[in-house]
Amino acid sequence: MTTPRNIDGQDGYQVSFQKENESLLISLKGEFGLKNLTAFTREIRQAVSGHAIPTLTIDFSQVKYLDSAAALAFVQMEQEAASRKTNCHLANLSEEARGIFSVIHPDVLTRRPFKPEHTGEGVVQQIGQASLSIGRDFVNFITFIGDLLSALAYTVTHPATLRGKDVLFYVQRAGVDGLPIVILIGALMGLIMAFMSYLQFKQFGANIYVPTLVSFAMIKELGPIMTAILVAGRSGSAFAAEIGTMQVNEEVDALETMGFDPVRFLAVPKVLAAVIVVPILTVYADVSGILGGLIIGVTTLDLTFKTYISQSIKTIQVFDVVTSLIKAAVFAGLISAIGCQRGFQVRAGAQDVGKFTTSAVVAAIFLIVLTDSIFAVMLYYVKRYSVFA
Amino acid sequence: MTEPSEKKTVLSVKNLTQRFDDNIVFEDVSFDVYQGEVLVIVGGSGCGKSTLLKIMIGLQKPYAGQVLYQGTDITRASDEALNEYRKNIGVLFQSGALFSSMSIKENIALPLQEYTDLDADTIDRVIRMKLGMVNLAGYENHNPSELSGGMKKRAGIARAMALDPRVLFLDELSAGLDPITAVELDDLIIKTNEALGTTMVIVTHELESIYKIAHRVLMLDKEARGMIAEGRPLELKENATDPRVRSFFLRQLPENQDEQRFYAD
Ligand SMILES: Nc1ncnc2c1ncn2[C@@H]1O[C@H](COP(=O)(O)OP(=O)(O)OP(=O)(O)O)[C@@H](O)[C@H]1O
Ligand SMILES: [Mg+2]
Numbered sequence: 001m002t003t004p005r006n007i008d009g010q011d012g013y014q015v016s017f018q019k020e021n022e023s024l025l026i027s028l029k030g031e032f033g034l035k036n037l038t039a040f041t042r043e044i045r046q047a048v049s050g051h052a053i054p055t056l057t058i059d060f061s062q063v064k065y066l067d068s069a070a071a072l073a074f075v076q077m078e079q080e081a082a083s084r085k086t087n088c089h090l091a092n093l094s095e096e097a098r099g100i101f102s103v104i105h106p107d108v109l110t111r112r113p114f115k116p117e118h119t120g121e122g123v124v125q126q127i128g129q130a131s132l133s134i135g136r137d138f139v140n141f142i143t144f145i146g147d148l149l150s151a152l153a154y155t156v157t158h159p160a161t162l163r164g165k166d167v168l169f170y171v172q173r174a175g176v177d178g179l180p181i182v183i184l185i186g187a188l189m190g191l192i193m194a195f196m197s198y199l200q201f202k203q204f205g206a207n208i209y210v211p212t213l214v215s216f217a218m219i220k221e222l223g224p225i226m227t228a229i230l231v232a233g234r235s236g237s238a239f240a241a242e243i244g245t246m247q248v249n250e251e252v253d254a255l256e257t258m259g260f261d262p263v264r265f266l267a268v269p270k271v272l273a274a275v276i277v278v279p280i281l282t283v284y285a286d287v288s289g290i291l292g293g294l295i296i297g298v299t300t301l302d303l304t305f306k307t308y309i310s311q312s313i314k315t316i317q318v319f320d321v322v323t324s325l326i327k328a329a330v331f332a333g334l335i336s337a338i339g340c341q342r343g344f345q346v347r348a349g350a351q352d353v354g355k356f357t358t359s360a361v362v363a364a365i366f367l368i369v370l371t372d373s374i375f376a377v378m379l380y381y382v383k384r385y386s387v388f389a
Numbered sequence: 390m391t392e393p394s395e396k397k398t399v400l401s402v403k404n405l406t407q408r409f410d411d412n413i414v415f416e417d418v419s420f421d422v423y424q425g426e427v428l429v430i431v432g433g434s435g436c437g438k439s440t441l442l443k444i445m446i447g448l449q450k451p452y453a454g455q456v457l458y459q460g461t462d463i464t465r466a467s468d469e470a471l472n473e474y475r476k477n478i479g480v481l482f483q484s485g486a487l488f489s490s491m492s493i494k495e496n497i498a499l500p501l502q503e504y505t506d507l508d509a510d511t512i513d514r515v516i517r518m519k520l521g522m523v524n525l526a527g528y529e530n531h532n533p534s535e536l537s538g539g540m541k542k543r544a545g546i547a548r549a550m551a552l553d554p555r556v557l558f559l560d561e562l563s564a565g566l567d568p569i570t571a572v573e574l575d576d577l578i579i580k581t582n583e584a585l586g587t588t589m590v591i592v593t594h595e596l597e598s599i600y601k602i603a604h605r606v607l608m609l610d611k612e613a614r615g616m617i618a619e620g621r622p623l624e625l626k627e628n629a630t631d632p633r634v635r636s637f638f639l640r641q642l643p644e645n646q647d648e649q650r651f652y653a654d
Contacts (some may be wrong), residue, residue, distance in 0.1 A: 108521030349489030
């Protein structure tokens with residue numbers, strides 16, 4: 001082994017076997033490393049197996065290159081030989097080769113890991129853990145809402161502590177930047193709804209009710225829900241990813257040690273911005289939905305512009321508009337709260353950020369649908385027993 | 390520490406210049422890296438040490454100049470040639486850069502699974518050996534987030550050493566570590582260099598560890614926009630005339646108690 005690290009050499013090797021009555025001499029020649037490890041160990045194993053050889057000598061005198069993985073393989077051969085009561089001997093090791101063998105400690109090869117390998121759980125255990133984690137999630141979320149409300153209350157009583165620039169930034173991000181997609185989707189939904197209802201209504205000659213249906217559905221349900229889902233996908237996820245990444249970089253810890261309340265500092269501006277912006281987006285969605293329906297109304301239904309609009313306005317009640325905006329604001333609060341909360345749940349690593357960002361969107365959509373059902377029932381009774389009836 | 394017996398060039402940096410828009414980081418830097426040596430790069434913050442390292446590992450293209458490995462210029466090499474080169478080098482990033490979604494074992498297994506034909510059992514044994522080398526035996530199923538800063542560095546070294554690279558690059562070796570851990574890391578570097586003959590290019594600021602581990606030191610300077618000194622650490626300490634080099638190497642710990650701070654009571 002004159003040049004241990006022969007960079008210009010190729011990874012060629014040669015193993016020759018020489019049998020002498022009771023002993024086997026294996027002569028190694030060339031380079032032994034990761035590249036040919038599988039090949040040369042197989043070759044040597046084949047030659048050694050099957051015979052009872054009392055003495056085995058491996059001669060390293062013509063080895064030009066040896067890496068630690070190859071050395072490890074020879075250590076393993078030595079151990080296997082010992083278990084077969086064969087006397088194995090590594091001969092003519094050069095200084096460099098000795099160095100490489102010196103880093104291999106046989107005891108670490110068999111040491112038990114401090115932690116067992118992570119294996120998947122059984123189905124029953126998974127179901128159990130999932131139910132537990134849903135419960136924990138719920139408690140976590142309620143706790144967070146508590147923190148958030150108290151932070152909001154503090155902000156209301158100490159308005160100077162509100163970071164207005166942050167609020168404006170998120171108003172722009174969640175609102176202004178989201179406007180085109182909200183308008184586009186709203187218009188398309190109005191258009192499709194008008195067209196589909198036209199196909200049904202024309203059988204009864206009830207075309208005149210198409211604008212009624214479109215504006216009623218847009219304002220009462222589809223406008224707020226669709227906007228909320230878009231905001232959950234665009235901004236809820238962004239909030240979670242932003243806070244999650246800060247969590248990974250210990251930025252949240254830094255805030256806390258500097259005496260800031262992370263919820264007040266990070267979550268309040270986002271929640272406020274969302275609550276301001278989502279009702280406005282909802283109005284845009286409603287209007288563009290009605291205008292989308294109008295396109296069908298004028299081109300396909302033979303309604304005039306004027307009839308369509310007046311028919312729509314006749315349908316729209318102030319009560320519905322107001323409750324729809326309240327609903328939108330509640331959705332906004334929930335979406336942004338869950339986004340921030342999931343962000344704070346991130347503990348370590350990039351994978352956590354992805355996991356909680358996804359979970360923020362899924363949980364937000366679930367909450368939107370849930371609260372919408374609650375609203376539907378609630379509004380029914382409010383309307384029945386109130387002056388609006 | 391033993392000297393590498395013959396000086397055989399592994400990497401050759403020729404007239405390297407790097408600039409970002411108008412900001413010239415360094416100009417016309419040339420030096421060789423010899424086989425089996427530990428080369429330490431020092432210099433003040435922002436002088437371009439990390440930039441130099443990034444160019445040498447093929448992560449960044451220089452503005453001008455070459456980095457030669459076995460006759461090929463890796464700064465202009467094809468993707469295939471660059472990949473071949475990267476199998477021959479190992480890199481330890483400042484934070485360890487362990488993949489947080491994988492256990493330590495999976496981190497080290499990654500290059501072995503990708504670049505060799507070893508079976509799972511052999512890979513497992515190689516991983517145990519590498520962890521033993523860096524004194525982390527038994528931690529194979531831990532996640533990176535469950536290790537301390539020094540342990541992450543050592544696990545990062547184990548991963549960088551997975552394929553027995555010819556050259557190992559280490560950025561900010563002992564930054565952010567306590568003195569005892571830093572000394573342990575120095576010992577690990579020396580042991581690896583001596584036992585396996587691995588060539589190492591290291592960025593560090595610890596003067597003590599430079600004296601201990603470096604065969605050769607290379608000093609960069611921000612104002613000079615390039616290399617201002619090169620040589621063996623003790624030689625530089627004794628013979629340097631450049632005031633910047635002198636002040637770096639003559640930093641000393643207080644020896645007598647008069648220089649230490651006491652509470653005024
Ligand atoms: N991607 C980049 N774009 C623009 N400028 C850069 C970029 N990377 C580095 N620089 C500039 O190059 C110079 C050298 O940076 P580099 O990170 O190499 O310094 P360093 O010597 O490693 O410093 P430190 O000891 O603080 O890590 C700095 O002035 C930095 O602003
Ligand atoms: Mg740096």
